[in-house]
Amino acid sequence: MKIFYNTKDIQTYLAIQKSQSIGFVPTMGALHEGHISLIATARQKCHIVVVSIFVNPTQFLASEDIDKYPSKLLADENICRLAKVDVLFVPTVSQIYHKPETKLLAPSSKAYILEGIDRPGHFDGVLQVVLKLFHIVRPDFAFFGKKDAQQLYLVQNMVETYFLDISIVPCETVRETTGLAKSSRNSYLSSDDRIEADQISKSLKTAVKQVQAGEHSTELLKSTIKEKLANLSICYVEIVDRQFDSIDTIKPNDTIILVAVSIGKTRLIDNIWL
Ligand code: AMP
Numbered sequence: 001m002k003i004f005y006n007t008k009d010i011q012t013y014l015a016i017q018k019s020q021s022i023g024f025v026p027t028m029g030a031l032h033e034g035h036i037s038l039i040a041t042a043r044q045k046c047h048i049v050v051v052s053i054f055v056n057p058t059q060f061l062a063s064e065d066i067d068k069y070p071s072k073l074l075a076d077e078n079i080c081r082l083a084k085v086d087v088l089f090v091p092t093v094s095q096i097y098h099k100p101e102t103k104l105l106a107p108s109s110k111a112y113i114l115e116g117i118d119r120p121g122h123f124d125g126v127l128q129v130v131l132k133l134f135h136i137v138r139p140d141f142a143f144f145g146k147k148d149a150q151q152l153y154l155v156q157n158m159v160e161t162y163f164l165d166i167s168i169v170p171c172e173t174v175r176e177t178t179g180l181a182k183s184s185r186n187s188y189l190s191s192d193d194r195i196e197a198d199q200i201s202k203s204l205k206t207a208v209k210q211v212q213a214g215e216h217s218t219e220l221l222k223s224t225i226k227e228k229l230a231n232l233s234i235c236y237v238e239i240v241d242r243q244f245d246s247i248d249t250i251k252p253n254d255t256i257i258l259v260a261v262s263i264g265k266t267r268l269i270d271n272i273w274l
Contacts, residue, residue, distance in 0.1 A: 001081050003088045007095045007136055010050075010087065014137060020047035024139035026130060029053040030070035030184035031079045034174040038143040039083045041171050050137050051080055052089040054096065058103055059125030070187050089137070096132055104128045106154055107161040110244040114258060115150050115269070118235050126151055127158050134166060142166055147173040147181050149256050149271045153244050173270075175201065181270045188266040196232055196263050203228035204272040207257055211274060216250040225259060235260035235267065250274060 004010035014022065023046030025038045031053075042049045053076055060066040073090070080088050103124040110116075111123035134142065144152045156168045174182045179201030180194065189197055203225045210221060218239040225237045241247050241254045255274040260267065 001077075001085055001088055003077065003090065005090055005092065005095070007091060010089050011136055013087070014048075014050070017048055021141065022046060022048045022050060022137065022139045024133070024137045024142045025049070025051045026133050026142070026144075027051060027053055028055045028069065028184065029076050030072050030187065031076045032174075032182045032184065032186075034145055034147060034182040036079065036083055037174050038145060038171045039080070039085060041169065042141065042143050043084055045169070046141055048086045049084070050087040050089060050139065051085045052091070052133055052137070054089075054091055054129065054133070056096075056125060056129040057093060058097070058128055059122050061119055061121065064119075070184050089133075096129065104131065106158070108154060108157045110150070110157070111154055113150075113244065114236055114238055115260065118260065118267075123151065123154050127154060130155055131158065131162075134164060139166055141169050143169045143171055145173060146170050146273060147183070147270070149258060149273075150244065153242070179205065181268075183268065185266055185268065189263065193263045193266070197261075197268055199229055199232060200259055200261060200268060200270045204257055204259065204270060208272060208274065211250055218246075218248055218250065221250070221257070225257070229259070229261060233262040235262060 023042030025042055027035050039049060039051060055066060055069050057066055077088065103121065104127060106123045106127045116123050144155055146152060152170055159166055159168055176182060178198045180197050206228055207221045207225050210224060215221060222237045222239060226234060238258045239247060240256055241251055256271050258271040260269045
């Protein structure tokens with residue numbers, strides 16, 4: 001596995017591999033089984049698998065403590081080697097952001113709902129760094145988790161809006177045996193917090209069962225989820241179609257139920273696709 005810390009070096013290296021398909025998995029590190037499943041999907045589909053680890057400052061709010069974001073670089077390197085990653089890119093902030101620069105505004109108003117309300121400017125920062133990484137790596141395929149459904153939608157939207165020649169591959173959410181969606185942020189949770197966090201996926205499952213039993217009113221389904229999460233601090237419970245428009249009734253194969261809660265200082269998101 002080649003490791004690059006420098007933008008020019010990785011660009012030069014990848015430019016030589018022209019005839020090979022490049023699969024790209026952007027991450028913020030502290031890798032877990034969720035990331036590994038993205039890498040495995042890329043491994044199956046592409047000749048060259050590139051993983052980036054970059055904790056992007058422009059997607060964190062001033063109130064969010066970027067310095068506390070878990071960092072496990074040595075473990076991450078080993079995970080990437082075991083997962084047969086070809087190229088690991090670990091740039092410094094100054095490699096990605098040369099001068100102070102204004103954020104690119106996300107080209108969709110959907111960046112300013114849900115996560116975008118609770119975390120203003122978050123997706124502008126996400127798309128800014130993803131666009132830069134796309135230009136550096138020039139992948140044929142890029143792999144994103146459905147766990148971050150709004151991010152996945154916005155990246156897909158950016159690729160379409162700016163006519164980027166990249167196929168975005170959505171990947172299923174990987175969960176703990178309890179149902180809790182794997183997340184680097186889970187390491188912040190105490191064992192008591194984890195018991196509370198397990199309620200999130202349970203509430204989503206209950207909603208799915210209700211849908212299967214014939215309940216299609218999104219208001220009723222949201223109420224059920226909120227009741228199940230009554231002990232937690234709910235940021236939002238929302239039901240949208242795949243274009244992230246709110247819907248009154250469930251649309252089969254075109255619905256996402258999204259939940260965000262805070263447990264102590266840890267914000268957790270999860271969703272289920274119907
Ligand atoms: P992050 O390092 O949190 O920025 O995540 C990097 C990529 O991994 C994103 O595309 C996420 O959606 C994806 N990801 C994070 N957690 C999971 C999970 N539990 N299952 C599948 N993909 C995930």
